[in-house]
Amino acid sequence: MKVELFVPCFVDQLFPDTAFNTVKVLQKAGCEVNFNAEQTCCGQPAFNAGFWDDAKEVGSKFLNSFGDDDVIVTPSASCTGMVRNYYNDLFTNTTAHNKCRSVQGNIYELSDFLINILQVDAFGAELDGRAVFHDSCAGLRECKIKDEPRQLLSKVYGLELVDLPAGETCCGFGGTFAVKFDAVSTAMAQQKVENALAVDADYIISTDASCLLHLQGYIDKNNLPIKTYHIADVLANGWGNV
DSSP states (O other): OEEEOOHHHHHHHHHHHHHHHHHHHHTTTTTTEEEOOOOOOSHHHOOOOOOOHHHHHHHHHHHTTTTOOEEEEEEEEHHHHHHIIIIIHHHSSSSHHHHHHHHHHTEEEEIIIIIIIOOOOOOOOOOEEEEEEOOHIIIIIIIOSSSSOOOOOOEEEEEEEOOOTTSSOOSSOOHHHHTHHHOOOOOOOHHHHHHHHTTTTTTTEOOOOHHHHHHHHHHHHOSSEEEEHHHHHHHHTTTTTO
């Protein structure tokens, strides 16, 4: 299957290895991966901050970066949720209405695509240790993703996946929320990390780099013995650099 890769802003600027690992995983699953270097942002930061005119301009650029029939895969439930759910607010009954509907029906978060479209869950990945999976708000609530990443992680050699207490609670990032309400945001990150440590987890894994950036910041500041991983990096671990 031919797929178009969408690389989110967070991944592009801060975690480029996650983008490369996404390509490796998709290729190992049998996909031909294309990347349009002219792509930019999905418009979510502007949209969430209330600048809908700016979000619409950026979103139009996103729509025009892909063809109507392109299958789009991204290592971000957050961006997927933005396009699938909130582009309705920007493009319904506009000249981009039909193009928007086509793209909305063809964009997938990585784990959703691997499990529900390709029906592939084993990549020969290896990671020794004990892990919890953090359900991002976008993944769980907007994309309805829950079992898919856990199925993928269950096939990683050496990895023990355990339940995260209060796992469906937000990590506290929330984009500009983390800046505007930093004390609340930090307390939420603290709760999430402490819950992971309470079950002796070595890793916190998620579908969203933004959540992981937030949690890793709290971990690093407090010198805690735990590490965050994007699921694409886990799935490429142990074979992706060979």
